[in-house]
Amino acid sequence: MESASRQAASSIEPKLLTRVVKGDPQAFGQLYDQSSTLLFTLAYRILSDREEAAELLQEVYLEVWRKIAKYDPGRGTPIAWLVTLTRSRAIDRLRSRASRGQQLLPASLEHPLVSQTPDVSPNPYEAQEDSELRQTMAKAILELPLPQQQAIEMAFYQGLTHTEIAAKLNQPLGTVKTRIKLAMTKLRAALHHTLPQGEGL
Amino acid sequence: MTHEELEEAIPLYAVGALERSERQAIEAHLLSGCGACHAALKEYQTVASHLPFGLTPATPPNTLKAKIMSAPAPLAGTADVEKPGSRSSLEPGEWMNHLFPPIAPARSWPFRFAMGFAGLAIVLGGGYLAWLSFTQSAERSGEIQQLQAAVQQATARVATLQADAQRREQAVGTLKSELDQRATELADVRDQLIQREAELDDVRAQLTQRESSLQRLARQNEEFSGFFKNPASKVVSLSGSEMAKSAGAFILFDPVTKKAWLYAFNLPALPNGKVYQLWAIDEKPVSAGVFGLDTGQKGRMLIRNLHEFSRMKKFAVTVEPDGGVPQPTGAIYLVGQI
Numbered sequence: 001m002e003s004a005s006r007q008a009a010s011s012i013e014p015k016l017l018t019r020v021v022k023g024d025p026q027a028f029g030q031l032y033d034q035s036s037t038l039l040f041t042l043a044y045r046i047l048s049d050r051e052e053a054a055e056l057l058q059e060v061y062l063e064v065w066r067k068i069a070k071y072d073p074g075r076g077t078p079i080a081w082l083v084t085l086t087r088s089r090a091i092d093r094l095r096s097r098a099s100r101g102q103q104l105l106p107a108s109l110e111h112p113l114v115s116q117t118p119d120v121s122p123n124p125y126e127a128q129e130d131s132e133l134r135q136t137m138a139k140a141i142l143e144l145p146l147p148q149q150q151a152i153e154m155a156f157y158q159g160l161t162h163t164e165i166a167a168k169l170n171q172p173l174g175t176v177k178t179r180i181k182l183a184m185t186k187l188r189a190a191l192h193h194t195l196p197q198g199e200g201l
Numbered sequence: 202m203t204h205e206e207l208e209e210a211i212p213l214y215a216v217g218a219l220e221r222s223e224r225q226a227i228e229a230h231l232l233s234g235c236g237a238c239h240a241a242l243k244e245y246q247t248v249a250s251h252l253p254f255g256l257t258p259a260t261p262p263n264t265l266k267a268k269i270m271s272a273p274a275p276l277a278g279t280a281d282v283e284k285p286g287s288r289s290s291l292e293p294g295e296w297m298n299h300l301f302p303p304i305a306p307a308r309s310w311p312f313r314f315a316m317g318f319a320g321l322a323i324v325l326g327g328g329y330l331a332w333l334s335f336t337q338s339a340e341r342s343g344e345i346q347q348l349q350a351a352v353q354q355a356t357a358r359v360a361t362l363q364a365d366a367q368r369r370e371q372a373v374g375t376l377k378s379e380l381d382q383r384a385t386e387l388a389d390v391r392d393q394l395i396q397r398e399a400e401l402d403d404v405r406a407q408l409t410q411r412e413s414s415l416q417r418l419a420r421q422n423e424e425f426s427g428f429f430k431n432p433a434s435k436v437v438s439l440s441g442s443e444m445a446k447s448a449g450a451f452i453l454f455d456p457v458t459k460k461a462w463l464y465a466f467n468l469p470a471l472p473n474g475k476v477y478q479l480w481a482i483d484e485k486p487v488s489a490g491v492f493g494l495d496t497g498q499k500g501r502m503l504i505r506n507l508h509e510f511s512r513m514k515k516f517a518v519t520v521e522p523d524g525g526v527p528q529p530t531g532a533i534y535l536v537g538q539i
Contacts, residue, residue, distance in 0.1 A: 040261035042253040054262050061269045080250035137255040155218035162218045184212035188248045
């Protein structure tokens with residue numbers, strides 16, 4: 001299993017998904033090995049609760065198992081699909097927490113100006129591609145001006161719309177939109193050379 | 202939104218920062234087949250999905266994989282899994298649904314029942330197959346496969362029926378809400394109609410009243426003008442006494458018809474229970490009728506039969522109790538000699 005875990009999350013082959021569609025449990029296990037750390041990291045970042053993140057991941061993989069036949073490689077990479085699904089479900093949980101009157105954000109994020117500092121040190125258990133991508137991404141995020149990091153963070157990890165972000169920060173809507181656009185454009189430029197050909201980047 | 206605005210909103214769409222209406226506008230635009238926006242979305246979507254790579258990795262619990270792997274795998278042919286090769290790609294817009302899944306509508310009891318029935322059918326089908334494989338010889342495997350195919354077909358049919366039922370439920374829901382709206386509008390219109398009818402009745406009553414008073418006035422005018430048309434008509438003018446110095450009146454008499462017309466003005470308002478009474482005086486006063494005042498402090502009275510006008514010496518008006526009296530008792534307000 002260790003060799004499988006060293007395969008990159010960023011380079012899950014669409015073929016692997018085809019095997020999962022056919023009901024191949026080994027392929028499903030490999031999909032888990034390649035993607036679970038990234039998806040758990042994301043779920044934990046959004047929910048700030050390891051137990052809830054694990055519960056969410058269990059649901060997400062079961063949903064993947066059920067819906068995988070619907071995956072269309074023409075619309076994005078397998079990891080983009082998995083990340084999108086996980087984020088979406090985690091944000092749903094966050095909102096349902098809010099609707100139950102529970103605390104929406106973990107204490108560490110009550111000061112949205114403070115972004116979690118990305119860890120750029122190499123990880124021996126991480127696949128080479130993922131390690132490179134992680135370092136590129138972390139560097140690119142750190143190079144963004146703090147208000148842009150904050151806007152991206154509030155949209156992506158807190159599930160807030162630009163209107164909600166503007167209201168929370170007491171900033172004009174146009175400023176918030178521009179911050180998000182600029183941040184995304186810079187990140188896109190930073191990722192340009194790390195992505196495989198044909199990705200359009 | 203213009204194309205430029207839509208294009209500019211794509212990074213915000215990818216990171217999930219748009220409002221619902223803006224998302225819908227972009228999705229509608231993407232469905233229209235804009236290649237440039239599709240390409241841009243794919244790029245920004247990839248950027249967004251790479252954001253978690255910037256986080257410090259957190260390792261999931263060791264037991265998680267075993268839990269997930271031990272969960273029963275869905276059978277091939279369940280509602281979400283399609284037959285391989287039947288459709289290789291998503292319908293337009295489904296990718297967007299994956300990105301921002303719509304909130305699932307509450308399923309009705311019949312729908313849940315259908316779901317339960319489908320599940321039961323699958324379980325029973327599976328059980329039947331297991332029983333067959335246990336009891337029948339290997340020669341029956343062809344038959345088993347046929348039954349498996351039949352189960353799959355039945356499952357697919359159930360899924361189609363479920364989708365159809367859901368569509369119908371939605372359609373019925375839409376129709377019902379439209380019907381409710383129409384009923385409310387109709388009730389409003391009915392209320393307005395009743396109100397208009399009531400107003401119309403009021404106006405009609407007022408018109409009738411006006412009409413009859415107009416007719417009365419017209420009749421009076423006609424009679425009044427008749428006195429002037431007749432050259433033999435005689436006029437007596439009455440002037441105010443000490444009681445009503447500014448008051449005055451005149452009496453027109455038609456000797457042919459014996460009708461007389463009194464027109465009085467500037468008389469003081471009458472107290473309750475009192476009337477003005479006209480007296481024709483020869484040797485002694487004879488009542489010629491009683492009258493009140495209209496809103497302009499004017500009095501009008503038609504005397505239908507005034508005999509022996511030529512013998513009369515004077516006319517006077519006194520204030521008397523309601524209905525009049527045989528002989529004058531009150532003060533004189535108007536008096537005139539012939």
